[in-house]
Amino acid sequence: MANTDSCVTVHMAASLDGFIARKDGSVDWLETADEFVGGDTMDPKSVAAFLETIDCYVMGSRTYETALRFANSGFGWSYGDKPTFVLTRRELPKIRDTVEFYSGDLAQFVHGRLRPAFRSIWFVGGGAVSGECLRLGLADEVRYTILPILIGDGIPFFEKLGRDVALHLAEVKAYVSGMVALRYEVRGSAGAPAKHLDA
Numbered sequence: 001m002a003n004t005d006s007c008v009t010v011h012m013a014a015s016l017d018g019f020i021a022r023k024d025g026s027v028d029w030l031e032t033a034d035e036f037v038g039g040d041t042m043d044p045k046s047v048a049a050f051l052e053t054i055d056c057y058v059m060g061s062r063t064y065e066t067a068l069r070f071a072n073s074g075f076g077w078s079y080g081d082k083p084t085f086v087l088t089r090r091e092l093p094k095i096r097d098t099v100e101f102y103s104g105d106l107a108q109f110v111h112g113r114l115r116p117a118f119r120s121i122w123f124v125g126g127g128a129v130s131g132e133c134l135r136l137g138l139a140d141e142v143r144y145t146i147l148p149i150l151i152g153d154g155i156p157f158f159e160k161l162g163r164d165v166a167l168h169l170a171e172v173k174a175y176v177s178g179m180v181a182l183r184y185e186v187r188g189s190a191g192a193p194a195k196h197l198d199a
């Protein structure tokens with residue numbers, strides 16, 4: 001039975017022109033040097049407290065491969081000790097015990113496995129998996145962090161969406177770094193969009 005309190009979030013950072021990575025997968029442009037006077041600052045304690053509210057992560061295999069490269073280059077693992085589900089039809093190295101691989105029907109996985117067990121479920125990329133999640137009507141909210149840069153070409157945030165998805169703008173925050181964080185609720189989603197899960 002579905003956990004009616006569960007919330008499926010799709011979150012990524014993108015360039016102003018809507019790309020989450022360059023065509024070759026690189027994300028070097030995520031580091032920008034802008035300054036927006038009057039913007040909010042990110043307090044590491046609040047960020048850590050907010051991350052604690054996330055119960056599990058879901059990602060596509062290409063995002064996982066980027067995370068593996070980061071970890072193997074000494075930049076650590078961004079998903080803490082939270083269960084992290086990687087969608088893939090391939091055999092991939094398992095970097096830690098919290099990583100679990102899944103292949104198959106995404107709707108069945110979200111409704112049958114994730115929603116009954118977790119409250120705050122975060123899809124963290126990439127474009128293919130975000131597109132699939134929204135196309136299938138599985139997401140309750142979209143968090144889109146826009147960076148102050150245009151990169152011209154790359155991997156789009158929502159790949160092969162194939163339909164309109166009506167949204168409700170629920171929150172806007174601008175930061176000193178020039179980043180703008182948008183939170184939208186998906187209108188008419190199957191989960192529990194009525195209630196926001198922020199701490």
Ligand SMILES: NC(=O)c1ccc[n+]([C@@H]2O[C@H](COP(=O)([O-])OP(=O)(O)OC[C@H]3O[C@@H](n4cnc5c(N)ncnc54)[C@H](OP(=O)(O)O)[C@@H]3O)[C@@H](O)[C@H]2O)c1
Nearest residue numbers: 013025060061062063066087088089104125126127128129
């Ligand atoms: N800017 C950001 O915030 C951000 C966030 C995340 C990722 N990224 C970047 O985005 C890029 C990756 O995005 P992407 O769109 O190319 O790929 P992706 O969404 O990360 O992964 C797509 C892959 O996931 C697997 N998959 C998807 N649905 C599946 C299902 N139902 N069952 C089993 N497997 C499934 C397939 O892999 P198999 O071929 O293994 O079966 C598919 O090729 C990377 O460069 C990453 O660095 C950026």
